[in-house]
Amino acid sequence: MIDVHAHWFPPALTQEFDRVAGKKVWPEHSPELIPRVEELEADGVDLQVLGLGHNQPYFEDAAKSVHCAKFANDLYAEAADFDGRLDAFGALPLPHPEQAVAEAVRCLDELNFTGIGLGTTAVGTSLDDPRYEELWAELNRRRAVIFVHPVGTPDTFSTGLDAFLMGPKYGGPMEATLATTHLVVSGVTRRHPDIRWIIGTMGGSIGYLWRRFEEITESLHQDQWLATDPRGELKKLYYDTTLTDDPSAIRFFADQFGADRLVLGTDSPRVRTGDWANRIKAVPGFDDHQLRGVLNDTAASLGIGK
Template identity: 30%
Template sequence: MSARRRIDVHQHVVPPCWAEALPAHGGDPSGWSSPDWSPDSALAFMDSLQIETGVLSLTAPGVHGWHGQAKREMARRVNEYEADLVAKRPTRFGHFATLPLPDVDGALAEIGHAFDTLHADGVVLLSNYDGVYLGDAAFERVWAELDRRHAVVFIHPAKPPIDALAGMPGPLLDYPFDTTRTAVQLVLNGVITRYPNVRIILSHAGGFLPYAAYRFAELAPGVREDVPNREGLIDLFRTFYFDTALSSPSALPSLTAFAHPDRLLYGSDFPYAPRSVSRSFTAAQDGHLALSAEQHAAINRGNALPLFPRLAALAQ
């Protein structure tokens, strides 16, 4: 393969069954359009950027527009489509399973199927479901099951429960905000402490969490009596993993100054970020002179291998 052999933890799949049905189920409320995608186009893109493996996930809005049993069935169809791609090309693709949240019972059933039958590499969660964020007590049973399974959880932003500004669709402006919102709630509401076996990846360098973490950590103990002190909160914020999708070059200095070095992961955001955009951000990351060759190698591949034992075993 390539010298860098990147593992891309932020790469999306566009299953035909989902894309064809999405317009009849509310479309994408963020205002973004679904791009053309195929397995072959994904592989061509990956080869152009020395990506050995793309860990695929369904982007927002996920299965938000479906309801009841139809929501569960579409999540299952998406997950089985992804699993089939992995079975055909196990070194080139991985997959994060979609859950039919906020249907907790359906989500628990899908976690079992995804891990026990489809051998998923993890799950993808959206930052909020109908305005309910991931640190809410409504999702406690889901976190407990993911913790029991030592799961990898990829959190992707969704449209926040506010109106988008005219001419500024959610992925352009609001998504980093929503990632930050759910991450801080997960910490302050104690989810991270109660379920330490879950490994959580935040999209797009964690929104602005690395940039503003000390603000959150200094202010939170003054308004809540149920949270750790400043140092304890900083430690908890640093337990997250962070992907680099759309996060170079200005975000990288804050990210690398804040995050643990072994918790930085490569991401492209293909195909929702056009090829030219993914290439531009990747080139900026590769040219980030503050990182050593060893650090670049860790971000591109080394840090991901402990999260994905299936890929680590294939690499031996």
């Protein structure tokens, strides 16, 4: 099995982000990797890819972004060197395109990461911002894997110990929905067809709301937004399985875009990888070939883990 969506935020990371940029990284994880590796081995997980997730090094100050990105990437490189079951998606210092290109090259060429991890937005910029064209061109040239993760919509209406925390529960998936729409409608995915995009949280609500986007766009005669065949582009992207463990929801997404577009993602250590994989195995209607694809083969075909 290959888990493409996992995190590791040890005290060294949380302290450095706070010291340099005043960013509160959460949640804080144990610095010890041996128990995690032992758990992966016990569950039959061949590879788990670490990423910064919502804790991206995105700051107005370019120097702070670069420092935090390099610190995190060096820390994850040490984790990957610690055990072969661990790899990483490299973090980039957005919204600073020149520095982001340089760090992407370092992540892929020097640190040998399996791909690049990005947030859905960066300091008020979306992924289709024209300033990022140079970055997409470089990653397209390299046929890179890019994993897109929500950066955290706050819930300002429930606070304290009993907070609903609707930001990560609902806001994150909606961020994924919007980011995916920006990527396909703007033509980014069509202009850079060799980038292998993986969208976190199964693209959020894209599976069941996409037809609404099309229908309202058609009724408003906004033909330009459908001219690039965004539905066709959606079917070229990949999506991880962290949105839900509801079998009917996963089955619906597979029917909309194809089981071959799904890859195993768990949000570990929030949940145990083996446990989440067992929930995916309970989805009705997947044959053995499709299930192997979700749990391992599709991610492997993207070059993850090689």
